[in-house]
Amino acid sequence: MIGHLDQVAVGTEFESRRSLYDAGVHRALQAGIVGRAAEGAESIVLSGGYPDDEDFGEFVIYTGSGGRDPNTGRQVADQHFVKQNKALVTSHLRGLPVRVIRGGRHNEFAPHSGFRYDGTYRVGRYWREEGRDGFQICRFRLEALAPDELPDRITSSKVVTRSAVTVQRIVRDTAMSRRVKGWHGYCCQVCGITLECIGGLYAEGAHIRPLGKPHNGPDTEDNLLCLCPNHHVLFDAGGFTIDEAYLIDGIDGIDGKLRTIPRHQLNQKHLEYHRNLWRSE
Amino acid sequence: MIGHLDQVAVGTEFESRRSLYDAGVHRALQAGIVGRAAEGAESIVLSGGYPDDEDFGEFVIYTGSGGRDPNTGRQVADQHFVKQNKALVTSHLRGLPVRVIRGGRHNEFAPHSGFRYDGTYRVGRYWREEGRDGFQICRFRLEALAPDELPDRITSSKVVTRSAVTVQRIVRDTAMSRRVKGWHGYCCQVCGITLECIGGLYAEGAHIRPLGKPHNGPDTEDNLLCLCPNHHVLFDAGGFTIDEAYLIDGIDGIDGKLRTIPRHQLNQKHLEYHRNLWRSE
Incomplete structure (x- = not known):
């Protein structure tokens, strides 16, 4: 409801x-x-x-x-x-x-x-x-x-004002991503951090192959990662990719492997799609 | 321009x-x-x-x-x-x-x-x-x-679709916050992290006393922090506050003091306003 x-x-x-x-x-x-x-x-x-x-x-x-x-x-x-x-x-x-x-x-x-x-x-x-x-x-x-x-x-009563405030980042969410975050206890799959806010925990669902045009990634659990905001920004902007063996490529100082749990299987094709967005130049 | x-x-x-x-x-x-x-x-x-x-x-x-x-x-x-x-x-x-x-x-x-x-x-x-x-x-x-x-x-040609995708977070930005982030070299004032994306660095400007109604905080450098997304989420949601001596109250495992630089002075009244939003219950 x-x-x-x-x-x-x-x-x-x-x-x-x-x-x-x-x-x-x-x-x-x-x-x-x-x-x-x-x-x-x-x-x-x-x-x-x-x-x-x-x-x-x-x-x-x-x-x-x-x-x-x-x-x-x-x-x-x-x-x-x-x-x-x-x-x-x-x-x-x-x-x-x-x-x-x-x-x-x-x-x-x-x-x-x-x-x-x-x-x-x-x-x-x-x-x-x-x-x-x-x-x-x-x-x-x-x-x-x-x-x-x-x-x-x-x-009709709205006053349209064009403000100097700009939008830097919009984080979107789906019911599926909330479920995946629950499975991981809101812990980041890259660094293991959980953000403790007043009232609850915070994490973000990151689609591996992005939703929407032109990527048209599916909103399925095998296309989702549970990440902290920092690693979500980095993942979306090519700061790291994930290889076939779930090794993290591109971030120094992080234990080299994605944290996975048995019930949450990732789709290798989506990981490959993400790697192709960021092929080294 | x-x-x-x-x-x-x-x-x-x-x-x-x-x-x-x-x-x-x-x-x-x-x-x-x-x-x-x-x-x-x-x-x-x-x-x-x-x-x-x-x-x-x-x-x-x-x-x-x-x-x-x-x-x-x-x-x-x-x-x-x-x-x-x-x-x-x-x-x-x-x-x-x-x-x-x-x-x-x-x-x-x-x-x-x-x-x-x-x-x-x-x-x-x-x-x-x-x-x-x-x-x-x-x-x-x-x-x-x-x-x-x-x-x-x-x-007029737009097809209105009501999607199951919801908005979890919107990060807003101003010219002033971009200046402050530059001063700090895009390093988080809490943890010192810089996010390295393909093409550049990423940080967020966090208003101490929030912009807009009902808080009406000013968009001034003394009301801004340069934070990583993780600490921005925590700061906005009461995960920590900052005291008169810039000691960070509420996060375990962080060096206890905000990283400051001489050219960027913070307004004590705004820090107090933020602390009042999160007075312990």
């Missing part, structure tokens, strides 16, 4: 939390976040109930759950990166999409009444800060994954 | 290579790539002259320069990652935007006549492969930085 649901188009409106629930878009009647710490968040509802939330359409500064007095709505204790908040951290660390639903009328992006499914967002940064009531709150920056497909009500 | 030019809107059409040149959009009358190995590429022209090029609108598989017979247009020697080709590698490694110009009529995205400025693209992957004439050619995958702002002729 993670990600976009094929049967529900972006922009679909719903009368109530009950109808959202029945459609499987947001599977809770009260909670703002649906998800589990171990699996990631499925969906969030933005309905203006949290005074600390800030909605910018294409991105949202979202407040976690916990520590609120149910009667007054005021924060009476610190929030922590546990339960649903940890689910959003897991979504960040694994690169999982989160469904975003906006509820009625509270700002210029919200529908006039009821609720609207606004597509999937990625969880960018997360952190804690002091909220309006003086307690620590968990905060998440969510960014639309397909900003050009957002409902008109959002895109 | 790198990046979008304020005075030339995306979609502007030009009669000739001469008028492109005079506007500063593509500062060469014949070459397909303008740029220098040390500084990155300024712009490329896609005009259908290279049979190996493949244009998908939002992204392009582009062939490098060199090794062609000027009379027949056939490839007669291997291409290498040098000169203009290396400029495109530099653009990738530094995350620099490249202006893309399409020339007349050769495909469904091109203008009916003359040339059109289509905004900036990032250089995604690069590699070498055997071209149609049997020689090694340099290849680059260029991706539109603002796909929703492309001219109508491109977006």
Whole structure:
């Protein structure tokens, strides 16, 4: 239930939390976040109930759950990166999409009444800060994954700014790569490092024969490596290749062989394809 | 002259290579790539002259320069990652935007006549492969930085597909961060590693107090660290913080102090802001 649901188009409106629930878009009647710490968040509802939330359409500064007095709505204790908040951290660390639903009328992006499914967002940064009531709150920056497909009500109010910030690197991820990373316990197959972040471990799935045109590599486990970001950068940019016997060619100071496990077999043809991208000049 | 030019809107059409040149959009009358190995590429022209090029609108598989017979247009020697080709590698490694110009009529995205400025693209992957004439050619995958702002002729033919591929990480970059990385010789200020890719070195500029809402950190040298991707991930996700004396708090096995150089002073207030994002729970 993670990600976009094929049967529900972006922009679909719903009368109530009950109808959202029945459609499987947001599977809770009260909670703002649906998800589990171990699996990631499925969906969030933005309905203006949290005074600390800030909605910018294409991105949202979202407040976690916990520590609120149910009667007054005021924060009476610190929030922590546990339960649903940890689910959003897991979504960040694994690169999982989160469904975003906006509820009625509270700002210029919200529908006039009821609720609207606004597509999937990625969880960018997360952190804690002091909220309006003086307690620590968990905060998440969510960014639309397909900003050009957002409902008109959002895109029409968007201010297009051409910023001096450029994109240096985009790491893409697939369900298959998350499975392979799990098998390796998020340890890099080149150096054995695991990155320990607040809330969980981080690694990247590196496709040996790249996905997409023109390489058209398959998203299969035998075409994937579990790597730390450093070795992912190097692998994609020809900093090393891997030979038929899994010996690593090109990095000094690394134990010469790829770390492999029996259940994860690599396809020799894909390794050869990668070597051919970087034939010595 | 790198990046979008304020005075030339995306979609502007030009009669000739001469008028492109005079506007500063593509500062060469014949070459397909303008740029220098040390500084990155300024712009490329896609005009259908290279049979190996493949244009998908939002992204392009582009062939490098060199090794062609000027009379027949056939490839007669291997291409290498040098000169203009290396400029495109530099653009990738530094995350620099490249202006893309399409020339007349050769495909469904091109203008009916003359040339059109289509905004900036990032250089995604690069590699070498055997071209149609049997020689090694340099290849680059260029991706539109603002796909929703492309001219109508491109977006109207676009097939919207919602793929199972998700975005796990986006690394953003600024001119200031490129300067800071240069000062440190692309060595990580935490571990001292430099990533050596084919064509150049790779490091990331990490803003201490994050850019953008809601943090609104400044893009100044005293708010930037030069880090390897691994330590950038950890720094952004609370894996470590840096104290007043530049001691690193939170990573085992690292020499306890940030590597600093006299010309690059950090702002203590920004370090404190970062520590406050990750106050122990």
